[in-house]
Amino acid sequence: MQAVKRRGWRRALDGGLVLLVPAIVLETLVLFLPLVHVAYRSLYDWQPGSVSTFIGFQNYQHLLADPEFWQVIGNQLFYLLGLPLWVIAPLVVAFALREGVWRPGLFRSIYFLPAVMSPAIVGLVFRTLLATDGPVNAALETSGLGFLAHPWLTDVTYVKPVVIFLVLWASFGTGVLIFSAAFAAVPQNIFEAARLDGARFWSEFWHIAVPSVRGTVFLWAMFQLVCIFLFMFGWIYVLTGGGPGLSSATMDFFIYQQFMRFGFYGTAAAQSIALVGAIVLFPALGYGARALIETCVKRRRT
Amino acid sequence: MTMGVSKWLRKGVSGVALATALFALAACGEEQAASDKLKTGPIPEAKAELTVWSFLPGNYEKGVDAYNAIAAEFQKAHPQITVKIIDMPYGTYFDQVRNSVVAQSGPDVITMYGSAQAYSYKNGLYPLQDAIDPALRKEIKYLDENYSADGNLYILPTGSYGYVMLVNRAIFAKAGIDPVAGLATWDAMLATCKTFSEKGIQPMASGWKDGYLFETYLYMITSQMMDKPTLAKWVKGELKLDDKLFTDAVNYIMDMKTAGCFGDDKALGRNMFDDTNVQYATGGAAMLVNGALSRAMQLVKDQPETMAMALPQVPASKHKNLVDAGAEAGWGVTKWTKSPEASAAFVNFIASKESQEKLWAAIGVPSNIAGFQAQAQNDMQAAYLALLANPENHTGFAAFPLPVLAVMERNAAPLMGGTMTVQQFMESANAAFAKTN
Numbered sequence: 160m161q162a163v164k165r166r167g168w169r170r171a172l173d174g175g176l177v178l179l180v181p182a183i184v185l186e187t188l189v190l191f192l193p194l195v196h197v198a199y200r201s202l203y204d205w206q207p208g209s210v211s212t213f214i215g216f217q218n219y220q221h222l223l224a225d226p227e228f229w230q231v232i233g234n235q236l237f238y239l240l241g242l243p244l245w246v247i248a249p250l251v252v253a254f255a256l257r258e259g260v261w262r263p264g265l266f267r268s269i270y271f272l273p274a275v276m277s278p279a280i281v282g283l284v285f286r287t288l289l290a291t292d293g294p295v296n297a298a299l300e301t302s303g304l305g306f307l308a309h310p311w312l313t314d315v316t317y318v319k320p321v322v323i324f325l326v327l328w329a330s331f332g333t334g335v336l337i338f339s340a341a342f343a344a345v346p347q348n349i350f351e352a353a354r355l356d357g358a359r360f361w362s363e364f365w366h367i368a369v370p371s372v373r374g375t376v377f378l379w380a381m382f383q384l385v386c387i388f389l390f391m392f393g394w395i396y397v398l399t400g401g402g403p404g405l406s407s408a409t410m411d412f413f414i415y416q417q418f419m420r421f422g423f424y425g426t427a428a429a430q431s432i433a434l435v436g437a438i439v440l441f442p443a444l445g446y447g448a449r450a451l452i453e454t455c456v457k458r459r460r461t
Numbered sequence: 462m463t464m465g466v467s468k469w470l471r472k473g474v475s476g477v478a479l480a481t482a483l484f485a486l487a488a489c490g491e492e493q494a495a496s497d498k499l500k501t502g503p504i505p506e507a508k509a510e511l512t513v514w515s516f517l518p519g520n521y522e523k524g525v526d527a528y529n530a531i532a533a534e535f536q537k538a539h540p541q542i543t544v545k546i547i548d549m550p551y552g553t554y555f556d557q558v559r560n561s562v563v564a565q566s567g568p569d570v571i572t573m574y575g576s577a578q579a580y581s582y583k584n585g586l587y588p589l590q591d592a593i594d595p596a597l598r599k600e601i602k603y604l605d606e607n608y609s610a611d612g613n614l615y616i617l618p619t620g621s622y623g624y625v626m627l628v629n630r631a632i633f634a635k636a637g638i639d640p641v642a643g644l645a646t647w648d649a650m651l652a653t654c655k656t657f658s659e660k661g662i663q664p665m666a667s668g669w670k671d672g673y674l675f676e677t678y679l680y681m682i683t684s685q686m687m688d689k690p691t692l693a694k695w696v697k698g699e700l701k702l703d704d705k706l707f708t709d710a711v712n713y714i715m716d717m718k719t720a721g722c723f724g725d726d727k728a729l730g731r732n733m734f735d736d737t738n739v740q741y742a743t744g745g746a747a748m749l750v751n752g753a754l755s756r757a758m759q760l761v762k763d764q765p766e767t768m769a770m771a772l773p774q775v776p777a778s779k780h781k782n783l784v785d786a787g788a789e790a791g792w793g794v795t796k797w798t799k800s801p802e803a804s805a806a807f808v809n810f811i812a813s814k815e816s817q818e819k820l821w822a823a824i825g826v827p828s829n830i831a832g833f834q835a836q837a838q839n840d841m842q843a844a845y846l847a848l849l850a851n852p853e854n855h856t857g858f859a860a861f862p863l864p865v866l867a868v869m870e871r872n873a874a875p876l877m878g879g880t881m882t883v884q885q886f887m888e889s890a891n892a893a894f895a896k897t898n
Contacts, residue, residue, distance in 0.1 A: 207563040208584035208796065226892075291730025313670055313730045313874050400671070403729075403874040404881070419559045421864045422581045423896070 194435065201428035211425075218429035228430070230405050231413045234319065235437070238387050238409070241323035245383045246376060248327060249334025254368050255360075256335070257342050267339060271332030278329065278390075282397030285325055286312065312399055315406045322394060322407055329394075330386070334379055341375035342368065377449055381442050388438045410434045499587035499794055500801040509800040510543045511807055514557070515572035517620075517790060518548040521755055527823035534819075535810050542803045558582060561795070569798035570807055572790050575607025576696055576859035577897075579615035579793060586793040588613035592805045597813060602829040603788040606855060610698030617812045620789025620820070621827040622752040623849045624681045624772070631766040632747040636660050640770065647713075647773045651720040657747055658721030666738070666746035667723035668731030669877045672870025675714065677733070677750050679869070680858040682710040684785040685778035687857055696860045702894040706777075708887050711876075713775045718877060729878045753789075754827055754845045761841050769844040780853045787856035788829050862897040865890050 201218050203211040222228050252270070256263040273281065288295050289311040296308035311321050345368070353367055369376065392411040395401055401408030401416070408416075414434065418427035513532070518524035525548050532544035547568070549557060554572075561567030562585035571586075573579050579586060590613060598604070607618045626644065633640045636657055643653035657664040668674055686706050687695060694700040717723065724746075731737065738756070741749035742763035750772075751757050761767045771784050792808040794801065810816060817828035821835055825842065827849055828835070837843035868890050875881035 206584055208565045291727050293730075310726070310730050313878070315875070315880060400871070402670070402871045403878070404872050416867060419556050420867055422559065422562075422584075423864075424563070 197428045197431050201425060201432050203425055203428075205424035205428055207424060214425070218425045219433075221426060222429050222433065227405055228413070228433075231408050231410055234406065234408055235387065235410055237319050238323060238326075238391070239384075239441075241326060242380060242383055242387070244323065245327055245330055245334070246380045249331050249379075250338050250369070250372075250376060251364065252331075253335045253338030253342060254364050256339060263339075267332070267335055269332075270335045273329045273331070274333045276329075278393030279397050281325075281329060282394055286398050289321065313403050315403055318399055318403065318407045322391075322398065325394065325398070326386075326391070330383065337375060337379055338372065341372040345371040377445075381445055384441055384445060385438060388434060388441070410437065497588060499589065499592050499805055501592045501805045502802055504539050504542065504800075504802045504806055506541055508541050508543075509803055510545060511570060511798075511800060511803055512568040513544060513546045513570040513807070514549050514554070514568040515546060515792075516549050516551040516554045517572055518546065519550065520753065521824040521826070523824055524548070527820055530823065531811055531816050531819060534816070535807055538810075539803065539806065542800070542807075544807065558585070561585060565797050567795065567797070569795055569800060569804045571793050571795060573616050573793045574859050575614070575616045575618055575788065575791050576609055577862040578859050579607070579791070580609035580611065581863050582793075583609065583611070583613070583615060585795050585797070586615040587796055587801070588615060589617055589794065589805075589808065590614040592794070592809070593617060594809045594813075597809060600814065600831050601812060602831050603855070606692060606696050606857065607788060607791060607859060608696055610696070610860075612697075616791025616793045617808045618788030618791040618829055619812045619817060621786060621829045621849050622754075622789050623784045623786035623845065623854065624677055624750055624752050625757075625769045625784060625845065625848055626772050627741065627749045627751045627757055627760060627767050628770050629741070629744070629747050629764050629766055630768060631764070632662060632744070636662055636747070640768070644770055644773055647775050650773045651716065651722070654717065654720040654722035658724075663724040663740070663746040664722045664748060665717075665724075666740040666749040667728035668733050668736040668740075669723075669729050669874045670736075671732040671734065672873035674733035674737065674750065675873035675877070676861075676866060676869055677752070678714045678717070679707075679710055680856060680861075681750070681772050681785040682713050682775055683707065684856050684858075685774050685780055685783050686710060687855075688779040689855070691779075692855055692857055695857045698860075702865060703887075703891050707890075708883065709777060710775075711883050711886060715876075715883060723877070726878060729874050754842065755825055757841055757845060758825065758839075761839075767841070769841060769848060771848055782851060783853045783855070784848045784851060785856045785858070786849055786851075786854035787858060789826060862894060864893040864896055868893040 200211070202213060202215060204214050204217075205211045249270075256266055260266065287293055290296075291310045291313060295311070299305060299308040309317050311317050349367055349371070350363055353363055358366070388410060391409040392415065395407055395409050395412045396415070399407040401412050405413075410430065411434065414427050414430045417423045417430060515528065518528045521527065525546075528546050528548075532546050535544055536542060558567075558571055558573070559582070561571075562582050565585070573582060573586070590608075593601075593614075601618065602621070603618050604614070607616060608614050628640045628644070630640060633643065638653055638656060642649065643656075644650050654664040683706065684692075686709065691700060691706070700706075731740070737746075737749060738760065740746050742760055744764065749760070751760070751769075757767070757769060771782055774780060774783065792811055794804040794808060798804045814828070814830045814833070817826070817830055817833070820826040821828055821833075825838075827833075827846060835842075835846055837846055869886075872881055872886050872889055876883070876886045
């Protein structure tokens, strides 16, 4: 049995695993080892440069008892509401640009432009535009639409939806590009046949296009899901500073504050592990939901 | 693939696995606490370089030159030492210092605020109470309030600031208000705010988004409400944030809001830094809270009718005419410095009367040396120096723990916007205060 196992291991090493070794080593060094280190430190009253005391799970207990932590989790879940928008909007536009549009490449380039801009710079621009007495509100007021002017970034009611729309604006072009590539691989004759059968734009979209690129849709949705937890920091830091109060703060911003600003190193380590947990949990739920839906669809067909 | 390559690969993978395991073990090993005793005494003869991080030079138009001149003077006295002052942007300064503390490497000397703020970086700073030149200790102001709650002094304070009201006499005249009478007492100030509001004039330049303005008023008012023993208790951590004094101070700020001192809700979307200065500089408000003399000098260029006055004392003030004033900042020695004696000598040198006189002459930094006789060049300097000379002055600013300040900063706009009550505001701040103990 041992000999068989060893042979299998050697076979794997001589095959595809060889190609993966550099990536595995690199990932281990720059990702997994620091993660293990942070997990280890989360069990301490971590004091870099001084004596750290082992305190078991106290950092986690404090975290779970902290209402601010739950408020931030709540914010993060609210941002998840933007997911359908972040997926469907670029999907529809990529489908519309597929044919019959003048210079679709030009539109794709224009849509893609925000993706190559630094979130810090874009954040600064939008912070100015959306200020209470900024150009957006001024334009609304001078055009007789003053009732639509709001304190976009300083009102608890508006700040999170505004962030959702800004993330849509920033990620939209990348989504359009990815879905355009996916649509390019779908045989044209399927759409032509559907049209001969009388299918319209939305019928084509829902019954042919979406099922044809469902793998890409799922991939993009998972990517956006991870982004909600990992890549919001730049936006929040520059645009809202997590405020007003903590109403727009994300987990990564909260960790940054605990670590960099307050020097609560152990608490920040525990929060980081919680964030990793969330990043694993939510995509796992997504995969679970996808498997469930596909199983249901298969059963209905049989 | 040949067996040779396979064997090599297996060895390689095993080697990498071993190396990573060793790395993990090393990384998880206990960190050693650095010594808490700063070596002082004669500077060794061996050549050495001191790296100094500071955000202070950037605060002044000719700040870099002025601070480099101080470094050059130090080098002249100690030719074996080269001092390299790095002018750091304020916005990211404290992150850089935090990274240094975590990595236990970086500059030899840093600029830092004292008390609770320095305490947050204590793992990277030497206590300096035993490293101060005894002659300097006698003449330096604001020393006691820069001690941390653990009884250590992590910075040697230099320079002075004072939070005063800049008053635009032209706007007061337009509204028919005499500024001296209008700001003579707390009630007179509230009445002045009401009069301005009724005339459609913004009384005080205001911006709550970054929360700094709220903090500033809080420092100004709590300093008035603390006598010396109370301030000492606050600095030592014996006075807690749930003391009535702090809630009363917040209520005084709310009284100012009710009186219309801060104008309309547009202030919720403005920051203190930059926005309120612009508001005042463009004639959009009659008054502005200001700390640094250098900024007041710039604002006089835009509003020549500007004069400096003290914020009136709140009814519960323990003082006659206190201005919230303290050291501009301070200088700390890092625990990883390779030249402790030179670093200790440098912080004493920059805090000395001679260095501070040079900084006043070059860029107009008011000194924190007792009995410092500065020659004012203009009315604003004269007014500011007179306000700073008040022996009543002190501040509890640095003793506010960073997490408390962060909570107050982020809750300032909701409080001023009416979506948070004073009770909720204080509960949130107290929860943050509890985490620091």
